[in-house]
Amino acid sequence: xxxxxxxxxxxxxxxxxxxxxxxxxxxxxxxxxxxxxxxxxxxxxxxxxxxxxxxxxxxxxxxxxxxxxxxxxxxxxxxxxxxxxxxxxxxxxxxxxxxxxxxxxxxxxxxxxxxxxxxxxxxxxxxxxxxxxxxxxxxxxxxxxxxxxxxxxxxxxxxxxxxxxxxxxxxxxxxxxxxxxxxxxxxxxxxxxxxxxxxxxxxxxxxxxxxxxxxxxxxxxxxxxxxxxxxxxxxxxxxxxxxxxxxxxxxxxxxxx
Amino acid sequence: xxxxxxxxxxxxxxxxxxxxxxxxxxxxxxxxxxxxxxxxxxxxxxxxxxxxxxxxxxxxxxxxxxxxxxxxxxxxxxxxxxxxxxxxxxxxxxxxxxxxxxxxxxxxxxxxxxxxxxxxxxxxxxxxxxxxxxxxxxxxxxxxxxxxxxxxxxxxxxxxxxxxxxxxxxxxxxxxxxxxxxxxxxxxxxxxxxxxxxxxxxxxxxxxxxxxxxxxxxxxxxxxxxxxxxxxxxxxxxxxxxxxxxxxxxxxxxxxxxxxxxxxxxxxxxxxxxxxxxxxxxxxxxxxxxxxxxxxxxxxxxxxxxxxxxxxxxxx
Ligand SMILES: Cc1cc2nc3c(=O)[nH]c(=O)nc-3n(C[C@H](O)[C@H](O)[C@H](O)COP(=O)(O)OP(=O)(O)OC[C@H]3O[C@@H](n4cnc5c(N)ncnc54)[C@H](O)[C@@H]3O)c2cc1C
Ligand SMILES: Nc1ncnc2c1ncn2[C@@H]1O[C@H](COP(=O)(O)O)[C@@H](O)[C@H]1O
Numbered sequence: 001x002x003x004x005x006x007x008x009x010x011x012x013x014x015x016x017x018x019x020x021x022x023x024x025x026x027x028x029x030x031x032x033x034x035x036x037x038x039x040x041x042x043x044x045x046x047x048x049x050x051x052x053x054x055x056x057x058x059x060x061x062x063x064x065x066x067x068x069x070x071x072x073x074x075x076x077x078x079x080x081x082x083x084x085x086x087x088x089x090x091x092x093x094x095x096x097x098x099x100x101x102x103x104x105x106x107x108x109x110x111x112x113x114x115x116x117x118x119x120x121x122x123x124x125x126x127x128x129x130x131x132x133x134x135x136x137x138x139x140x141x142x143x144x145x146x147x148x149x150x151x152x153x154x155x156x157x158x159x160x161x162x163x164x165x166x167x168x169x170x171x172x173x174x175x176x177x178x179x180x181x182x183x184x185x186x187x188x189x190x191x192x193x194x195x196x197x198x199x200x201x202x203x204x205x206x207x208x209x210x211x212x213x214x215x216x217x218x219x220x221x222x223x224x225x226x227x228x229x230x231x232x233x234x235x236x237x238x239x240x241x242x243x244x245x246x247x248x249x250x251x252x253x254x255x256x257x
Numbered sequence: 258x259x260x261x262x263x264x265x266x267x268x269x270x271x272x273x274x275x276x277x278x279x280x281x282x283x284x285x286x287x288x289x290x291x292x293x294x295x296x297x298x299x300x301x302x303x304x305x306x307x308x309x310x311x312x313x314x315x316x317x318x319x320x321x322x323x324x325x326x327x328x329x330x331x332x333x334x335x336x337x338x339x340x341x342x343x344x345x346x347x348x349x350x351x352x353x354x355x356x357x358x359x360x361x362x363x364x365x366x367x368x369x370x371x372x373x374x375x376x377x378x379x380x381x382x383x384x385x386x387x388x389x390x391x392x393x394x395x396x397x398x399x400x401x402x403x404x405x406x407x408x409x410x411x412x413x414x415x416x417x418x419x420x421x422x423x424x425x426x427x428x429x430x431x432x433x434x435x436x437x438x439x440x441x442x443x444x445x446x447x448x449x450x451x452x453x454x455x456x457x458x459x460x461x462x463x464x465x466x467x468x469x470x471x472x473x474x475x476x477x478x479x480x481x482x483x484x485x486x487x488x489x490x491x492x493x494x495x496x497x498x499x500x501x502x503x504x505x506x507x508x509x510x511x512x513x514x515x516x517x518x519x520x521x522x523x524x525x526x527x528x529x530x531x532x533x534x535x536x537x538x539x540x541x542x543x544x545x546x547x548x549x550x551x552x553x554x555x556x557x558x559x560x561x562x563x564x565x566x567x568x569x570x571x572x573x
Contacts, residue, residue, distance in 0.1 A: 013523075014522070015521060019391075125503065126387060128370065128385070128388065129368075130355070131361060131368055134361075138363060143327065170443040171442040177435055185504070187496075187498065218367045218399050219369055219395055222394040224391055224392070224394075225383075227389070227391070230548075234552050235550065235551050236553070239553070239554045243560070257571070
């Protein structure tokens, strides 16, 4: 099995998301960075499937040179190969991102053979376009289902995947022939933490870089704004167990007792 | 101008967010028409006139059955080619966004997901990022504009229109049903995190899986559900299905009791739909406290059992 997971570097804001003065970016000067939680699970799913069925895992990201940090982290959790598609700071809308990723995957497959399974996140945590995976899968001619919370392979490598999607009333089951693509959601697994050995190996992992050509897309961001905040006068009901009475008064008032 | 609304439905059950999308569509400058696809489409079609659809195009093909993102996506593309709309809209749900991404990919058109506000011809919009914690103003330059409407962006209202149903037969490749739903597992677990009237959450400060027992007890007394933050699921103390937030569940209870949770933006966007919020935290400056309507500045390990005891006392 050859499995590819696609991840995106995003800032990890805390209590507030601050915007830069030019209103074009999240101000990440004082923030750490992470990959979207759904995509951490994409990487974990890839590693688990290869542990079970054999093969290797590649993790690919399109982003600034600093995204090396997220790729090395992936390498410390059991990923075999890491690949960066470098960007130059110009805007990438979802269409352009997908075109560049499809191009890069095409180059990788021409060199090393087809991926049996490509795993995306359901949506990126920052821009949340809900589409890059679907577009890449279409460009590659492969079946794709998003919002997956359960994933198994039957009859690898020529077989199919069983993919489960949660809806309000239960679970939908899909069966896609390989090679296939899926977008996964957090909760499909619990991503592992790096081991000491993994951390050492990740420092030595070779970082591959792939250049792509892609045209600017036609969705243009004008600016980022903070949504109107509801300002609240917080009523402090107390500072210890004696506040329990006031809390239960509130519960009674709201009719939830 | 014509606005085509692609209807998300499950074997005839129209997704509630669809009625919000139809409400938004009516505010644009143009005629609102709807498209229904697949198994149960006839049933879905009859509900749309009430929300302002003049015409409902019932797309038929021998190859269309239960939901398949690829087959339904291609069917929508065929309908768009036939009907030639300027704007195509749907609801920003899992299926809605997936279907619109399929249309965008197949027609090589941009798609703007989760809009909260649109101008008259959908060439300018505000969309949600970070699960709603941030807004993005965007311009869209395309011959056919594909957009989805963020759930809860507006309240659905009715406006009676003809709702004439017209059949539209299309041809699609049978191979696209490789992504059709093969099977369903029905679960009926009663109240869920997203429907519970009371949600009692614990964060990192709970400290362990066992530490949730007092929260379970209080939830039991109030007929509520226990939730948690991502710090908790990451530690394996609770299953992910309990997580409230951007990558967890969005809740809307009568009261949300958030204990030992700092209120990071990604947690807050899942909690902000609650009608009342009570924060229990040792830090009076915690975001959860300053954003909540009510707060107790105390140790949750003392406070939760004290509340449970008081509830029991009053019930007795
Ligand atoms: C892309 C992305 C997506 C994310 N999605 C989600 C999501 O869906 N849901 C989510 O929850 N998080 C999410 N997160 C994580 C989020 O940013 C926070 O890290 C997380 O919510 C913190 O959890 P916490 O509040 O339990 O822990 P902390 O931030 O550590 O807060 C603990 C709180 O407990 C208080 N406390 C300490 N001791 C006590 C005591 N004895 N009694 C009472 N209070 C006490 C402290 O004052 C503090 O406020 C996401 C992060 C990223 C980057
Ligand atoms: N810059 C990127 N690099 C790698 N993968 C990406 C990138 N942007 C999006 N993706 C993948 O596509 C999924 C959907 O992204 P989006 O359409 O932005 O919500 C993400 O969860 C990732 O798996």
